[in-house]
Amino acid sequence: MARRASRAQRSDIDDDRTDAEMNTTERFQLPIDGILEMFNPVGGQPHQPHPALSPVVQQKHPKVSNLSKTGMGLLETVKGRWRQQDKRGTQEEVCVSGEVQRCAHAPCAIKPRNCLRIVVLGAPGVGKTNLVKRFLGEEFQETYKVTAEDFHRKLFHVGAEAYQVDLLDAARERNFPAKRRLSILTGDIFLLVFSLDNIESFSEVCELLSEIRVAKTKLVKSKRPARLSVVVCGNKVDLDAHRVVSRSDVTKALARDVAFFETSAKLGTALEAVFGELAAMGGLPYETTPSQHQLVSMVTYRSLCQRSRGRSCTLGEAAPCAAVDTLARRPSFGSDLQLVLGSSAKANKPERCPIQ
Template sequence: MGSFIFCRRLWRWNPERAEPFENEEQRPCSCWSPEMTPSTKMALIEQGDTAAPENCQRLVILGSSKVGKTSLVSRFLNNKFDDGYTPTIEDFHRKIYRIKGEAYRLDILDTSGNHPFPAMRRLSIITGDLFLLVYSIDNRESFEEVERLCQQIQECKTQCRTQTGERRRKFGIPIVVVGNKCDREKSRVIDPSEALHLTEVYENCQFIEASAKKNINIEESFTRIFDLGNLPLEMSPSLHRKVHPFYVSGSSSPTGRRGMSIRRKMSDACGTIAPNVRRPSIRTDLMVAQMRTKTSAISKADVKDKCVIQ
């Protein structure tokens, strides 16, 4: 026996559907098609709010002051460089992608190099998924700070069980150590071999030298962290189209697609920077930290070794 298929706009008799439905919620709409799924008809900025949890990652930029952390982020997001220096208290950015039919959200936390509040730094580490550790090749103290950061991240993340990142945790914590200002070769005090030796100590950790001023290896630095984090490489600037935040997938014209590279046509990846984005509240981050600080490898009796915010 067939069944009626109801829709807000029309209804029709379907004699081929003989199986009964247990309730009306199971009955698909007759005018539905895969091309009409809500996600593809939503603006890209809205898709970021509905992205799967495993596709929502936070990249934390850490390092001493005046090493170029903000300049690296500016190059990555806008391909711009400002030679002036303004101390960063904390900047938060968000980029939304649609890659091969899936929505991705990348939050970038550009931290202060002064870190007057150690508890805030620990909170940034606990809530972070990916890490760029930046030093300047002409500053020994900034490299020593990266060494301390590597150890702090490893200690904290080893003790903390991350519920939303299991696919990466088994391969180690994604970290890229960036030796910035490689254009200042005459002032170099850190040999690349020192940084290489540091990254070899930790699993899933890589090293690269870059220059935000000369735009050297900026994209490669981020591509490496995406690769280590098991994220699509199309998140790199040259591998996706830059679109308006309210762009709707499928709205691009064939003419606009002719200039796309073969790799970009295959994935049809696009991305946008979220405007006027605000950092999640400290309370929200504390809730995330609370979920992530449930130890798995450490005995509950050994509470003194737990990763906590103090």
């Protein structure tokens, strides 16, 4: 009899444990649509349960109060994040090659007409990287290193307008004609660089100039040669004793619509005129040249942009400033190709891809 009683007691204990486990399971089997209704931040449309969900999940639960404290904390955290997103509003807009794209870290909204892509081309070792460094506000680098960073972005605030200049050094695409041609087609202005002590580098610039003209003409489907926005730099003018390319040779080979400057990235000779010409060709203010604005960090630049939103005045009160966006990365070749195909489609839809 004692054994029977103990067996009955153990059976009752097991039944109680089973009931407790079932209650615990039921407590956490909350309806998915009920949870999503709690997630809805501003009274949007309630979420409709997916038909593939099991009936146990789809059934309406009378209360959600059985949710554990940990689960409620998780839900409140998610709802708080959504509230922060609602307060921030839409993401800022940034322009890439004339197309406005969404960018989470962009500090200011930039109009498409204020965006410019400069493509830098030329033979290796002629000083392209140092010219780009000068534009970015960096110092001249004496030792030669193979270009590793091929894309740079500089943001400006001049008056009440924001501007964006992308510099693409296509040196690594020298042996890839299709990639180089795609970079040419997406460029707005071209900076061609050769060394005055290297006749072969000058011959390469002449070939590049012809390639740019042909590619742009095919893109717009024009019978006349396209008018180009090109600046040619004969760099290393400080090495006058080793000079092998004369000014007369350059003027004979270049067309009249091509601006030519003899520069020195080391001494800074004529760099102000080069950058001023690039700004004029792109419709940018002269204050975008390095000597006409103050270079600040991205943190300072972003704070200035955010400060201007909370009042009626703009950054027009401040002096012209600029910042280098170190987080900027070159748009993918796929997006560049879509941009080129979209531009060529406006010109009566060419029969084949324009980079071929």
